[in-house]
Amino acid sequence: MMGTVVTVDLWAEDAIQGKAWAAAVIAEFARIDRLMSTYKADSELSRINRDAGLAPVGLGAELHGLIGRALALSVTTEGAFDITYESVGYLYDFRARQRPDVDSIAARLDAIDYRAVKLNADPRQIQFTKPGMRLNLGGIAKGYAVERGAAILRDVGVRHAVLSAGGDTRVLGDRRGQPWLVGIRNPRKQGSVVTRLPLVDEAISTSGDYERFFVEDGVRYHHIINPATGMPSMGVQSATVVGPDATITDALSTAMFVLGIERGLRIIQKLPAYEAVIVDDKGQLFYSDGLMVPAIAP
Numbered sequence: 001m002m003g004t005v006v007t008v009d010l011w012a013e014d015a016i017q018g019k020a021w022a023a024a025v026i027a028e029f030a031r032i033d034r035l036m037s038t039y040k041a042d043s044e045l046s047r048i049n050r051d052a053g054l055a056p057v058g059l060g061a062e063l064h065g066l067i068g069r070a071l072a073l074s075v076t077t078e079g080a081f082d083i084t085y086e087s088v089g090y091l092y093d094f095r096a097r098q099r100p101d102v103d104s105i106a107a108r109l110d111a112i113d114y115r116a117v118k119l120n121a122d123p124r125q126i127q128f129t130k131p132g133m134r135l136n137l138g139g140i141a142k143g144y145a146v147e148r149g150a151a152i153l154r155d156v157g158v159r160h161a162v163l164s165a166g167g168d169t170r171v172l173g174d175r176r177g178q179p180w181l182v183g184i185r186n187p188r189k190q191g192s193v194v195t196r197l198p199l200v201d202e203a204i205s206t207s208g209d210y211e212r213f214f215v216e217d218g219v220r221y222h223h224i225i226n227p228a229t230g231m232p233s234m235g236v237q238s239a240t241v242v243g244p245d246a247t248i249t250d251a252l253s254t255a256m257f258v259l260g261i262e263r264g265l266r267i268i269q270k271l272p273a274y275e276a277v278i279v280d281d282k283g284q285l286f287y288s289d290g291l292m293v294p295a296i297a298p
Contacts, residue, residue, distance in 0.1 A: 001026075001029055001030060001033055001165075002029065002032075002033045002037070002141065002142055002145065002165055002166070003039075003138070003166070004142065004165055004166030004167075005164075005165075005166065006026065006029050006145075006163075006164065006165045006166075007162075007163070007164045008022040008025045008026060008149065008161065008162075008163050008164075009161060009162050009163075010022060010153060010158050010160065010161035010162075010172075011158070011159075011160045011161070011176065012158065021152070021153060021156055021158060024152055025149035025152055025153065025163060028145065028148055028149055028152060029145050029149065029165065032141060032144065032145045032148065033141075033145075035060075035062070035063060036063065036066075036137045036141045038086065038090075038134075038135075038136055038138075044059060044060060044063050045063065045135060045137060048063075048126055048135060049086075049134045049135060052126050052127050052128045052133075053127075053128040053130075053131060053132070053133055055127065056118075056120065056125040056126065056127040057125060057126050057127065058123065058124060058125055059124055059125070059126055060124070061124065064119065064121075064124045064126070066137065066140065066141070066144055066247075067083070067117070067119060067126065067135070067137075068119055069140070069247065070083045070114075070137065070140050070251065071083075071114050071117060071119065073140075073248070073251045073252070073255070074114040076267070076271075077251075077252070077255035077258075077259065077267060078259075078263075078267070079114065079227055079228070080226075080227065080254075080255040080256075080258040080259045080263075080264075081139060081140075081251045081252070081254050081255040081258070082112060082113075082114045082227040083114065083117075083135045083136055083137055083139065083140070084111065084112050084113055084114050084116070084117065084133055084134070084135060084227070085112055085136065085225045085227050085230075086134040086135055086136030087108050087111035087112050087132055087133050087134050088100065088105055088108045088109060088111070088112060088225065088230035089134075089136060089223075089225045090134060090136075091104055091105070091108070092221070092223065092225075094212040094213060094214055094221070094222070094223060095212075097214040097216070099216075099221050100230075105229075105230040105231065106230075108132055108230065109229075109230045110130060111130050111131065111132040111133045111134075112227045112230060113130060113133075116128060116129045116130040116133060117129075117133070117135070138223075139207075139250060139251055139254040140247060140250050140251045141250075142165040142166055142167075142168045142250055143165075143168045143203065143205055143245075143246040143247045143248070143249055143250025143251065144246070144247040144250070145165055145168075146163045146164065146165050146168050146169065146170040146203070146246045147170055147203065147245060147246040147247050149163045149170070150163055150170045150172055150246070153172060154172060158172060159172065159173045160172060160173045160174065160175065160176050161173070162180060166211070167205055167206040167207060167208065167211065167253070168203070168204075168205045168246055168249070168250050169182060169203065169204050169205070169246075170202075170203045170246045171199050171200070171201060171202060171203075171204075172201060173200065173201055174200045174201070179198035179199055179200050180198070180199045180200070181196045181197070181198055181199075182196065182197050182199055182204050183195070183196045184196070184197070184206060184238070184240050184277055184279075185206065185208065185210075185238070187208050187209065187210050187237035187238045187279055187283075188210075188237065188283065190210075194277075194279060194283075194285060195277065195285065197242060197277075197291070199242065201244075202242055202243065202244060203242070203243060203244065203245060203246035203248075203249045204240060204241070204242045204249060205240065205241050205246060205249035205250045205252070205253040206238055206239070206240040206253055207224055207238065207239050207240075207253040207254045207256070207257045208237060208238035208239075208257075209222040209224060209232070209236070209237055209238070209257075210222075210237075210238070211223060213232075220232070224254060224257050224258065226258050227258070233257055233258045234281070235260050235261075235280065235281050236256075236257050236260055236261070236278055236279065236280055236281060237279045237280065237281060237283065238257070238278070238279045239253050239254075239256035239257040239264065239276065239277075239278045239279075240253060240256075240276060240277040240278070241253040241256060241268070241274055241275070241276050242274065242275045242276075242277075242291075243271075243273050243274035243275070244273055248274065249274065252268070252271075252274060252276070253276075255267070256268065256276050256278055257278075260278075260280075261278055261280060261286050264276065264278060265278070265286065265288055268288045269288065269289065274288075275287075275288045275289075275290040275291045276288045276291075277291060
């Protein structure tokens with residue numbers, strides 16, 4: 001679902017009730033996927049991509065709110081997180097090992113511009129002011145989904161749970177007296193981790209160049225597109241962000257990947273509720289100040 005594997009684990013006093021709560025979370029994941037997928041022609045996001053370049057398009061409160069948050073995060077990250085990257089990103093097909101040529105990227109690069117998305121509050125409408133623009137919420141929707149799932153469980157009284165959608169994880173409470181230990185995957189060695197972080201009631205998101213990629217002539221082409229170039233971002237193998245809201249950690253991990261070590265950690269320092277771990281292209285780990293001494297070895 002949402003292009004990845006989704007899971008829910010929770011403790012409940014009654015097994016039947018617990019399974020029903022888990023099913024409710026999975027149903028919420030599916031609902032969000034139907035709303036925000038670019039692969040479903042009838043999704044609200046697909047309708048926006050078809051029509052918002054022609055005229056203002058009405059949209060629901062939920063998608064309006066999430067797009068608004070995404071645009072605000074573009075400002076926070078100095079444009080490194082930009083949901084309009086799809087204006088070029090749709091030309092890549094990593095399963096088919098296809099990528100656009102330089103001329104195709106150049107012809108569409110100007111359409112990557114979050115500032116050209118006009119979002120109106122009353123009435124709720126969206127419009128693209130540059131031709132060829134498209135949106136993709138892949139860098140924020142999975143985090144939003146696990147945060148929504150956590151809210152569902154919290155509302156019914158679940159105190160201990162972990163929800164995951166690919167690289168985005170949300171933990172509720174602790175692991176019945178102990179922290180949840182969440183490993184950060186080794187980007188170049190499947191099945192191993194570079195470090196583990198103890199988490200209690202937090203979210204953690206990782207963006208890596210190992211999720212969807214192919215190698216051609218020694219160059220790794222992956223799905224994390226640099227909005228400034230329309231090309232896969234280079235210099236980092238993975239970026240992980242920890243904080244209280246999975247919607248935000250999802251977007252910030254993408255931004256940290258694009259920004260790189262120096263700029264990425266500089267921005268994280270301005271967000272005191274969030275911390276980051278970045279693995280550079282040589283496999284070296286860099287931590288934000290709040291994680292300078294990792295608590296758990298691999």
